[in-house]
Amino acid sequence: MRLTCVECPMGCEIEVEVSDGKVLSVKGNTCPRGKAYAENEVICPRRVLTTSVRSADGKMVSVKTAFPIKKSETFAVMEKINKITVTAPVKIGQVVCENISEDINLIATSNLND
Amino acid sequence: MKNYDVIVIGGGPAGLAAAIRAYDLGAEVLIIEREEITGGILNQCIHNGFGLARFKESLSGPEYAARFIDEVCKRDISVMTNTTVLSLSADKKVTAINQTDGIFTLQAKAIILAMGCRERSKGALNIAGTRPAGLYSAGSAQKYVNIKGYLPGKEVVILGxxxxxxxxxxRMTLEGAKVHAVCEIMPYSSGLKRNIVQCLDDFGIPLYLNHTVLKIEGNDRVTGVVIAQVDKDKKPIPGTEKHFDCDTVLFSVGLIPENELTKEAGIELCGATKGALVYQNRETTIDGIFACGNVLHVHDLVDFVSEEAEIAGAAAAKYALSGSKERSVVNTFAGDNVSYVLPQKIDKNIEGNVKLFFRVKKALEKCTVKVICGEQVLLEKKKRVVRPGEMENVILPESLVSELGGDISVVLEGKEI
Structure with missing residues (x-):
């Protein structure tokens, strides 16, 4: 299986050998992050989801999942996120919603002042 | 007239990093920003992937900006927001306007240009058809979605x-829109490879390379677009037309450094970068005026913008506090397969290594970058793959810089992909 790594802008072309749902070999990566990416990607692809939520007074606050969530869950998680309203003040890093997917929190990536 | 050692025009990533460095080297610094808050375009770039080189973690745009805004706040750096610079003179007078002070003029010892870039508009494309509502530059759509919280449309085609x-x-797909196609006239995308994977492939959005737009349909609101494949001369091939129904068209067709003030001051520009011609300390052809970030050349990574801004910030502080030295200049040129090299001028009297940034004309693999001076190869570096969408660099060590016998060129040899 051929993949393009998305861990960094280099975009390494990685070749992964898979058999019976098990990774046999990873070639073409230039760092350990690439190897980990490739191993996950062929079994259960994950991505950090970035989007925004609305505050009570209509301003937008950008958010992200603190860790990569299952790619297959993306739209289900978006639906949950779009129901969230936050109240000022919000600080970068603050948990906006606990366990938005599995045990992964949704956290703010921008500040909202009073 | 109020005086500053260094005035930074623009409070985006370049301006913030330049101001911090100039302040830390002892200069009294003012940042002038036309928006309500500093941070520039990063504020609307809520996706992640920023800061991998600099902070070794993947930050969103607002998080990356906040790291620098916090540093500015810790220092006694003056910041004027909601303030637009109207003109800049060669003797470093800055005339600006805002709602509280009206029009006013400030004098600086050194200036840092950090105005960033703007998007090429659809007007630059000469597309046949009507001019309905629903046509946006990708960046304005980004502002509507991420800052204002509006979705500009539901059925989308992206050009470029x-x-x-x-x-x-x-982003539009996540918010419930259907993106039917991304259409690119070149045989390659000018975007990063990872973005093709995580933004298009992840969502099954087709990318049509070697395709151009023939027609935009609709009167009040856009109702559809027609695209077609192009031949080697970029002429549409009859019979390859495809029609898409859509209510929104986004244009992502390049960025242009915003250099109106630069031109007005009489600073010489470079045709290839559309930014100022600079020395390795990012000083322009007017002594004491420096440029950095996307106003100088369009970067693909903000990490490199910050790095460049720090070079400019340091040099501006040095100029403001101790004036200029005599120069000994050689020029840099773009050789085979290279579209531009920055800096365009090297002053041999400035200490330190020189990082030569360049872009390639076409994608190559198993290649060698060579820095040559006349017949002599000064430096060789292997690169696995190079792409026009990704800025490359090669470092010329200080020992070579001081010994340069004449102008140098950067050339690239490799196998076409």
Whole structure:
């Protein structure tokens, strides 16, 4: 299986050998992050989801999942996120919603002042 | 007239990093920003992937900006927001306007240009058809979605495959729109490879390379677009037309450094970068005026913008506090397969290594970058793959810089992909 790594802008072309749902070999990566990416990607692809939520007074606050969530869950998680309203003040890093997917929190990536 | 050692025009990533460095080297610094808050375009870039080089973690745009805004706040750096610079003179007078002070003029010892860039508009494309509502630059659509909280449309076609277009393909899809196609006239995307994967492939959005737009349909609101494949001369091939129904068209067709003030001051520009001609300390052809970030040349990574801004910030502080030295200048040129090299001038009297940034004309693999001076190869570096969408660099060590016998060129040899 051929993949393009998305861990960094280099975009390494990685070749992964898979058999019976098990990774046999990873070639073409230039760092350990690439190897980990490739191993996950062929079994259960994950991505950090970035989007925004609305505050009570209509301003937008950008958010992200603190860790990569299952790619297959993306739209289900978006639906949950779009129901969230936050109240000022919000600080970068603050948990906006606990366990938005599995045990992964949704956290703010921008500040909202009073 | 109020005086500053260094006035930074623009409070985006370049301006913030330049101001911090100039202040830390002892200069009294003012940042002038036309928006309500500093941070520039990063504020609307809520996706992640920023800061991998600098902070070794993947930050969103607002998080990356906040790291620098916090540093500015810790220092006694003056910041004027909601203030637009109207003109800049060669003797470093800055005339600006805002709602509280009206029009006013400030005098600086050194200036840092950090105005960033703007998007090429659809007007630059000469597209046949009507001019209905629903046509946006990718960046304005990004502002509507991420800052204002509006979705500009539901059925989308994106013209041009620059990074902002790719990012917006994913963003609009996440918010419930259907992105039918991304259409690119070149045989390659100008965006990062990873963005093709995580923004298009992840969502099954087709990328049509070697395709151009023939027609935009609709009167009040856009109702559809027609695209077609192009031949080697970029002429549409009859019979390859495809029609898409859509209510929104986004344009992601390149960025242009915003150099109106630069031109007015009489600073010489470079045709290839559309930014100022600079020395390695990012000083322009007017002594004491420096440029950095996307106003100088369009970067694909903000990490490199910050790095460049720090060079300019340091040099501006040095100039403001101790004036200039005599120069000994050689020029840099773009050789085979290279579209531009920055800096365009090297002053041999400035200490330190020189990082030569360049872009390639076409994608190559197993290649060698050579820095040559006349017949002599000064430096060789192997690169696995190079792409026009990704800025490359090679470092010329100080020992070579001081010994340069004449102008140098950067050339690239490799196998076409």
């Amino acid at each position: 495959s620059g990074d902002i277009g790719l990012i917006m393909a994913r």
